[in-house]
Amino acid sequence: MAALPMLHAQDLAxxxxxxxxxxxxxxxxxxxxxxxxxxxxxPTGAPVLLHTGGHKSRQDVHAAVLDISVGxxxxxxxxxxxxxxxxxxxxxxxxxxxxxxxxxxxFRADFRRWINGQRIQIEGSHGTRWYGGAKPDSSHASLLxxxxxxxxxxxxxxxxxxxxxxxxAPIEAGDVFIQGGSPGHAVIxxxxxxxxxxxxxxxxxxxxxxxxxxHVLKNMQRPDMGAWYIxxxxxxxxxxxxxxxxxxxxxx
Numbered sequence: 254m255a256a257l258p259m260l261h262a263q264d265l266a267x268x269x270x271x272x273x274x275x276x277x278x279x280x281x282x283x284x285x286x287x288x289x290x291x292x293x294x295x296p297t298g299a300p301v302l303l304h305t306g307g308h309k310s311r312q313d314v315h316a317a318v319l320d321i322s323v324g325x326x327x328x329x330x331x332x333x334x335x336x337x338x339x340x341x342x343x344x345x346x347x348x349x350x351x352x353x354x355x356x357x358x359x360f361r362a363d364f365r366r367w368i369n370g371q372r373i374q375i376e377g378s379h380g381t382r383w384y385g386g387a388k389p390d391s392s393h394a395s396l397l398x399x400x401x402x403x404x405x406x407x408x409x410x411x412x413x414x415x416x417x418x419x420x421x422a423p424i425e426a427g428d429v430f431i432q433g434g435s436p437g438h439a440v441i442x443x444x445x446x447x448x449x450x451x452x453x454x455x456x457x458x459x460x461x462x463x464x465x466x467x468h469v470l471k472n473m474q475r476p477d478m479g480a481w482y483i484x485x486x487x488x489x490x491x492x493x494x495x496x497x498x499x500x501x502x503x504x505x
């Protein structure tokens with residue numbers, strides 16, 4: 254079979270028009286929803302690559318690949334992808350002081366302290382602590398180094414505790430469907446459109462195991478919807494590689 258053609262890159266809103274008869278939800282300027290809607294994508298036909306540079310074993314689950322690095326270590330998996338997107342948004346908006354995530358052991362890792370030259374030491378049964386010694390550095394490279402540490406010691410279990418239940422609130426971009434555990438899984442809502450019947454359609458993205466590029470998921474239960482899922486469509490949210498309860502949705 255011939256390789257898929259590589260067309261020009263686009264952002265999410267350009268690549269995925271709202272479903273027929275629907276309209277995209279309003280995204281406030283500088284919000285996480287607006288940032289996600291404009292996240293850049295790799296050209297059409299791009300495969301999902303692993304951290305090793307090899308291909309993900311399943312190339313049938315994605316509708317697009319986000320133009321965001323995966324790194325060279327087996328770190329940026331499912332919860333880590335959610336963390337990465339949140340951190341990149343805050344960093345891009347000059348809100349580095351708001352970047353913080355919890356480790357599985359409950360330790361709070363603030364990027365503000367990392368910027369100031371502090372580093373994190375894991376002391377086994379003696380706990381986790383900050384120590385000084387590095388030069389202050391607020392660069393994007395410093396953010397990625399910080400995130401590698403977060404990815405190592407955080408996961409679905411810690412992130413599911415850190416996020417807040419949404420209850421019956423309407424689904425919004427930035428919401429996360431998450432099941433904490435070993436391994437557990439998490440997918441993030443990238444964009445939302447409002448249907449005529451009052452329900453909402455939404456786009457999802459994930460990383461998976463081993464660490465791989467973040468990708469937009471196809472709706473394999475409803476191929477007619479392409480990559481759009483519909484709120485409450487079926488008894489559960491069935492994504493290509495994981496099934497969630499509708500009540501598994503949380504947010505920052």
